[in-house]
Structure formats: C-alpha cells, structure tokens
Amino acid sequence: MIQQIxxxxxxxxxxxxxxDFQxxxxxxxxxxxxGKCMNVHGHxxxxxxxxxxxxxxxTGFLINFQKIKxxxxxxxxxxxxxxxxxxxxENAEDYPTTEVVARKVAEIIQEHLDTLSNKPVCLQVFLRETPTSYVIYRPKRGNS
Incomplete structure (x- = not known):
C-alpha cells in the first residue's frame, strides 16, 4: 500500500x-x-x-477490518x-467512473453497517484510481 495521508x-x-485495501x-x-475511457482498461x-x-x-469492534475488505x-x-x-x-449516475465506484463502495458498506447492533456509519471513501488521481466520497447524513 502506498503511504497516504x-x-x-x-x-x-x-x-x-x-x-486501506486495493x-x-x-x-x-x-x-x-x-474519450479513451470508452475503451476497456484497468486500474x-x-x-x-x-x-x-x-x-x-x-467482540469489541466497531466493525471487523476483515469484513470491510x-x-x-x-x-x-x-x-x-x-x-x-x-x-x-444506461444511466450516467451508475457508470463505473471513480466517483460512482466510490459512492457504490460507501453504499455497500453502509448497507452492511445498518445490520449491526452498534450502528456505525461510513463517513468517507477515498478511492485512488491512478498515482495522480483520486476521488473522495462523503455520504450526506442530513441534520443528524
């Protein structure tokens, strides 16, 4: 894993x-x-x-790290x-851009967190696509 703050x-x-995981x-x-991103490519x-x-x-966990991975x-x-x-x-809101992938990661994790009795929340997903490009997604929580 690259060192990142x-x-x-x-x-x-x-x-x-x-x-952290990859x-x-x-x-x-x-x-x-x-543009070129129309072609199949990987990251x-x-x-x-x-x-x-x-x-x-x-068990003393907020959530087990292993479950997130x-x-x-x-x-x-x-x-x-x-x-x-x-x-x-069919829908740009669901194209697998880095922005959307970050949001989907947050949604997958929050769906699981909602099943836990201690009710933790996913505050942020940082998703680096390349060494020079990343997205941060922070779900909105309303006034709570």
Missing amino acids: YPSPAHNYSYELNK FASAHYVPDERA TYFANVTIAGDLLDE QLIHDRFDHSLLNEDGLFSD
Whole structure:
C-alpha cells in the first residue's frame, strides 16, 4: 500500500476506523465524451474507508477490518466493473467512473453497517484510481 495521508472528515463520534485495501478491476465509461475511457482498461484501485461510531460490538469492534475488505475486495477484485449489477451503461449516475465506484463502495458498506447492533456509519471513501488521481466520497447524513 502506498503511504497516504487521507483527508479526515469532521465528526463527533468516539471511534474512527480506517481500512486501506486495493483491488484490480477493469471498466469502461459508456459515453463518447469519455474519450479513451470508452475503451476497456484497468486500474489498481487503492481505497481507504472511514467508519465511525460511538459503540463497539460484542467482540469489541466497531466493525471487523476483515469484513470491510471482504465486502469490497472480494466483490470487485479482478472483475469488469461494468458487469456488476451495481453499474449500468444506461444511466450516467451508475457508470463505473471513480466517483460512482466510490459512492457504490460507501453504499455497500453502509448497507452492511445498518445490520449491526452498534450502528456505525461510513463517513468517507477515498478511492485512488491512478498515482495522480483520486476521488473522495462523503455520504450526506442530513441534520443528524
């Protein structure tokens, strides 16, 4: 993993967990305005997920680090993202751009977190597509 200092989202939770991992995936952006990105190509994505909460579970975890990697790495590593049901060639909000992939990662993780009794939240997904390009996605939480 490359050394990286990630921007930290502001919050008032007692615990903040960060998990780094990587996955290698191919994709294409199905729009002629995407230029060369219309062609199938691949990246080794470097991800950092920030999860926070006030309560630990019965094992003393906010969430087990292994579960985060399992939810994302095991799903996306060595895949063509466009073939995953989360993405669509019909709607730009669902094209597998780095922005959308970061949002989908947050949604996958939050869906799992919502099943946990201690109710942690995914605050941020940092997704690096290349050594010089990355996206940060921070889900909006309303006034809570």
